[in-house]
Amino acid sequence: MNEEGLSRTERRTLQKQERVEARQKSTRSKLLSRFGLGLALIAALAGAGWFVFSIILTPLPGQKVPEMGREHIAIGTSHTPYNSNPPTSGPHYADTANWGIHETTIPEEYQIHNLEHGGVVVHYKCPESSPTLEPTSTPSASPVSTATPATESATPSADIDQFADVCTLIKNQLESIVRQYQSKVILMPNPKIDKNIALTAWTRIDTFDTLDLDRVKRFIDAYRNRGPENVPDNMPSAQFE
Numbered sequence: 001m002n003e004e005g006l007s008r009t010e011r012r013t014l015q016k017q018e019r020v021e022a023r024q025k026s027t028r029s030k031l032l033s034r035f036g037l038g039l040a041l042i043a044a045l046a047g048a049g050w051f052v053f054s055i056i057l058t059p060l061p062g063q064k065v066p067e068m069g070r071e072h073i074a075i076g077t078s079h080t081p082y083n084s085n086p087p088t089s090g091p092h093y094a095d096t097a098n099w100g101i102h103e104t105t106i107p108e109e110y111q112i113h114n115l116e117h118g119g120v121v122v123h124y125k126c127p128e129s130s131p132t133l134e135p136t137s138t139p140s141a142s143p144v145s146t147a148t149p150a151t152e153s154a155t156p157s158a159d160i161d162q163f164a165d166v167c168t169l170i171k172n173q174l175e176s177i178v179r180q181y182q183s184k185v186i187l188m189p190n191p192k193i194d195k196n197i198a199l200t201a202w203t204r205i206d207t208f209d210t211l212d213l214d215r216v217k218r219f220i221d222a223y224r225n226r227g228p229e230n231v232p233d234n235m236p237s238a239q240f241e
């Protein structure tokens with residue numbers, strides 16, 4: 001407002017009014033700012049709460065197996081039969097197996113000690129009959145049918161070749177997952193398992209026939225380094241090769 005032509009008293013009154021209006025405007029701005037921050041905080045807390053709630057509701061991979069203890073036994077000592085196949089806890093040898101890819105089956109008593117150290121063991125076996133590999137829509141799942149192809153032109157040698165090809169495919173795809181981890185994961189063949197794939201961690205197991213790499217990785221990520229003994233990743237495994 002133009003103060004020209006106003007008396008001294010009127011100018012003072014006007015200036016006082018302008019200061020009051022300025023303070024009111026500043027107060028409104030601060031209130032709006034605080035209100036906005038409050039809404040943002042409420043939204044953040046709600047989002048965090050939903051995230052935690054969703055984690056709680058999401059089931060852990062595999063099934064829980066009752067613990068059978070952590071007793072060390074001498075090599076060759078008889079013990080109570082394990083309560084799962086493959087085992088996930090119980091009496092075991094004092095040594096462990098090396099992490100990584102194995103071409104032969106590791107004795108169960110070594111496997112368990114690796115699980116106790118927070119390891120995960122990926123077991124696989126080839127189907128008992130010559131399989132066929134069915135097409136799949138996702139690269140992470142490779143359904144394997146164990147039915148022998150009913151074709152007149154099939155020969156025993158062709159079945160054997162196909163059988164070997166599928167076994168190699170299963171092994172190679174599992175190796176691609178296991179190689180992503182520097183330690184605490186083992187891959188090995190295991191003809192004793194009930195299904196084509198078995199995953200074990202301390203007191204946890206998952207078994208299935210259809211190769212699903214996402215399922216394998218979820219299990220590893222959920223339980224790797226979650227054993228009852230906290231062993232550093234770079235600690236040498238012991239002595240079973």
